[in-house]
Structures are given as structure tokens and as C-alpha cells.
Amino acid sequence: MVFWSPNMRRLLPSGSGSWSRIVRVSSRRRSPRANSRRSIIFRGGRASVNIISGGNDAEQRRDGDYLDHDARYERTGEFIDILKRVWTSDTPFSHEGKYYRFEDNVSNVRPLQKPHIPVFFSGSSDAAVEVGARTADTYMLWAESLAGTREQLDRIRAAEARFERANPLRFSLSVRPIIAPTEAEAWAKAEDILGKARALQAKSAQAFGIGRRERPGQPQNVGSIRLLETAAKGRVVDKRLWTEIAQLTGASGNSTALVGTPEQVAESLLDYYDLGIDTILIRGFDPLRDAIAYGRELIPLVRAEVARRDAEAAGKSPLQAARA
Numbered sequence: 001m002v003f004w005s006p007n008m009r010r011l012l013p014s015g016s017g018s019w020s021r022i023v024r025v026s027s028r029r030r031s032p033r034a035n036s037r038r039s040i041i042f043r044g045g046r047a048s049v050n051i052i053s054g055g056n057d058a059e060q061r062r063d064g065d066y067l068d069h070d071a072r073y074e075r076t077g078e079f080i081d082i083l084k085r086v087w088t089s090d091t092p093f094s095h096e097g098k099y100y101r102f103e104d105n106v107s108n109v110r111p112l113q114k115p116h117i118p119v120f121f122s123g124s125s126d127a128a129v130e131v132g133a134r135t136a137d138t139y140m141l142w143a144e145s146l147a148g149t150r151e152q153l154d155r156i157r158a159a160e161a162r163f164e165r166a167n168p169l170r171f172s173l174s175v176r177p178i179i180a181p182t183e184a185e186a187w188a189k190a191e192d193i194l195g196k197a198r199a200l201q202a203k204s205a206q207a208f209g210i211g212r213r214e215r216p217g218q219p220q221n222v223g224s225i226r227l228l229e230t231a232a233k234g235r236v237v238d239k240r241l242w243t244e245i246a247q248l249t250g251a252s253g254n255s256t257a258l259v260g261t262p263e264q265v266a267e268s269l270l271d272y273y274d275l276g277i278d279t280i281l282i283r284g285f286d287p288l289r290d291a292i293a294y295g296r297e298l299i300p301l302v303r304a305e306v307a308r309r310d311a312e313a314a315g316k317s318p319l320q321a322a323r324a
Helices: 032-038 057-062 069-088 126-135 146-160 183-208 222-231 244-249 262-275 287-314 318-323
Strands: 002-005 021-026 047-052 093-096 101-105 119-122 138-142 170-179 257-260 279-282
Touching: 047 069, 069 093, 069 119, 069 126, 119 126, 126 146, 138 146, 138 222, 146 170, 146 222, 146 262, 170 183, 170 262, 170 287, 183 244, 183 257, 222 244, 257 262, 262 279, 262 287, 279 287
Parallel strands: 021 047, 047 119, 119 138, 138 170, 170 257, 170 279
Antiparallel strands: 002 279, 093 101
């Protein structure tokens, strides 16, 4: 994955040649204290944690987790509260909650970031929004239509307003750009990806049996349901949001794509930026090659346009903004 923040106008981290890393952490398997140590092993203050509450009920039960959907998010809220306190407390403390209990905890391992490592969070259900609006630093969204994304942002911001927060909630968008020198070539790449995905799905069904796992198109989580509702509007939504992989896979993850030339895809990314998206997480279908192409051809275009807009808003020239 390439993790990039258009508001910061640079790749994360800065010019060190390394990538920023998001550590995915589940609230169900380890104590908050154990996870607090695990999540700060990366050097230079470039780690973030994405707290995972879990998938559907059947998937959770395979791992021995029998909490229902809303209880899992309630547990995540308690988990994040403890995690932040472990990261920031100078003195031992005890906790007796609904899901976690411990005595005299203090950690001698501290994150470089202050006050703590940034917490990323996702979820589109009412239970998820209630927890994420209170505890997250950055709320992660999949790329729906612009109208759907605007609706999500408004809904989460309304929930955020009910809580006292030290800093405003930030928003991240996850999407899969497909770029090529011409629009026709980009769509040819998309069709090739779709064909390979269909073949892989058929091969997996033949090898493992259709009934062994949940069938695509029958998701339990609200985020996937919303992506499928976007896909139902057409194979292409808005300017170039491609939905066929989401439709094929039951929207089981980050599965919508922006297809076109680097200039066209940059324009579409900026449409989401204009809605209030602070951070863009882009992943390709061919990870290494796509990451190289994004860094050479896509990200510089968006960086330049964001810098221009920020300069206009601040009354500076683009050159002054680039030096800031």
C-alpha cells in the first residue's frame, strides 16, 4: 500500500526514502498493553495503527470470537481508550471495564509521536460511527460515489460534534487507481484485471467449494453493503469510479478503482479532497509496478494541485508554498 496525505503535500515519510507504515491491530486477540508495544517498533515516528473490530459474525466465530457486531465495536472503543492511556501514562494505572481488566500497568516503551501514535479506524454502521467519532484520529472510508462519500462525511462529523475532542477528526480515502498513458489503455488494464479476478474466483470456488465460505454479494458489514449500492448504479459512477471488482467480490474490501490517465485520476482524487478527505491510501492490483507508477506519474500531479490551492487560500505564490 502507498499511504499518502495530500494535505501534507508529500509522501509519508518525508524525503528519507522509506514508506510510512500502517500497522493493523485487532482488538480481540491481544491485550491493549501488548499491542501498544507491538505498534511502536517502526523507527522515526512513521507508524500508525488501524484498529480492526472484525468482519462478519461467522468469520469472527472461526477465530473464537462470539461477540455480536455492536459489542465488537464497543470492545474496540474500550481497547482504544486503554491503548492511548498506556502510550501516555507516566504512572501505573488499573482498569476494570466490560472487556478488559488489569492492575498496575505502566509501559516503559513509548511512541515517538506525541501525544501518541495516530489511530486509524473504519466502519460504516451506527455502532462503528459512534466509537470512531469519539476515539479515532483518522476515520477511513472506502471510495464510494462522491455523493455517498459526502453523506458519510456529514454523518461522521455530526457524531464527532457530540464529543469533546482535542483535535478535529481527519478522514482517509482508500481506492485503487488504474492509470495508463491513454484512457483507452487504462480501461484495457481494468478489463484485464477483471478477467483475471473472475478466473481466480472460479478456480477458488472449484477448489474449495461454494458453500464453505460466505458467497460474494452477501456481506454483513455496512461498508460493503454501501459499496454494492454504489456498484448497483453502474459499472462506472461519477467521472471514472469503476465498480465491477466490488460487484464481483461482494465488496469484501477496498475494491473500487479510479480508471484513466494520471491527469484524469488526479482530477478525481482532488474531487474527494474537495469534499474534506485529508489522507489518501492507494493500492494497486499490481502492487510494486503500480506503486512506482503512482510515485512517478500520479502523486506529483495531485501534490502540485493541492499546493496551488493551498497557496491561493493562504495568499501565497505556489513557489512560496512549496518552500514552506
